Amino acid sequence: MKLLVPALMAAMLAAPALPAFAAAENPAQTPAKVAKPDLVKGEASYTAVCAACHGADGNSSVPVQPKLAQQHPEYLVKQLQEFKSGKRNNAIMKGFAAMLSDEDMRNIAYWVTAKPAKAGFAKDKDLVALGERIYRGGIAERQIAACAGCHSPNGAGIPVQYPRLSGQHADYTAAQLVAFRDGVRANSLPMGQVAAKLNDREIKAVADYIAGLR
Template identity: 45%
Template sequence: MNKSTRIFITALAFISVNTFAAGDAAKGKAKSATCIACHGVNGNSMVPNFPKLAGQGEGYTFKQLQDFKAGNRKDALMAGIVAGLSTGDMANLAAYFAKQTITQGAASKTADIALGERLYRGGNRDRGVTACIACHGPKGAGIPSAGFPALASQHAAYITKQLKDFRQVSINVQTESTTPARDNDNRKMMIGLTKSLTNVEINALAQYISGLH
């Protein structure tokens, strides 16, 4: 375990997560009818560009829905969907999807799994890339109590896009660009982690994560 990973693990003890009243999964199931078109039955999307929601931490999903509604996470389609959701609706949806079981993912046979695993488990100390395992766990289950999402079996295409969107924040700063990016991560950890990743490394990581279970 490298020094950066140890620092991140130690930092977890000091991270506070906003708590909220647990949602009603039964009510969430009824409300989820509007989510099926993109996210699939029981939150298992069949479309690689749309994330699987099944089994995701309740607090994490709730925060993302809040962020979409507040404009802290940008997506035109989701902005329209969440516009009519109350705080209770979002909590209920989060509770419902948290209780579902995600379908097993699989990495591409041509993917550089060795590179993805090396980065996920060990990071890259020379370039300041922290190991993903520190926050997302050895099997990609995440740390729900700290707000770190589950990643295992997620679509590789979706993971790739999110990593590039986080990286784009740093690119925008360097180039004075306004290209759409994602910056709603916990304490900007993902922005710091992705700024040094190459496209090859991002693709390898996404494929490795998709095959975790």
């Protein structure tokens, strides 16, 4: 025992001391700070690249071109990144997105999302009731989920997760639902699953109802 104690003490003294808070002080473990979007640059980039199709303030006047005003910025950035990578297939948008860095995308998205969206209107009185039923309650017997569950009852969506739909052009919404249904647009598995169960009349009805949501 007398021999063991000095040997143990010598081993302890020889071992290197562990610095307190070493993990916290390691720069590699410190999350990188994301720079705030530059809205001045965002406006300049938007005007140069996006305004011709999507309107000077993000309110497109062309029914086949989506309104971008007041859309969630995270959603816009995601779509631009996926146009650029090809995950969302659109030759025209791929060309524009290819010119943008991630910083450009953030600047544009945060600038246009600050612009108020102009209200839209439902046009087909014969279909709007069907559209409302699908949007608010889905179609239970065919296991079609209600749109409102993800996009909220008034179409405002859920930031980060689900886009704003309220007031969007019916022609654009219908085209996207058809693209999801037919597998042309494949960058959202849940939307592909829902759209796959809708027929043309139901797609037209729900798109028209969404256009008039406030």
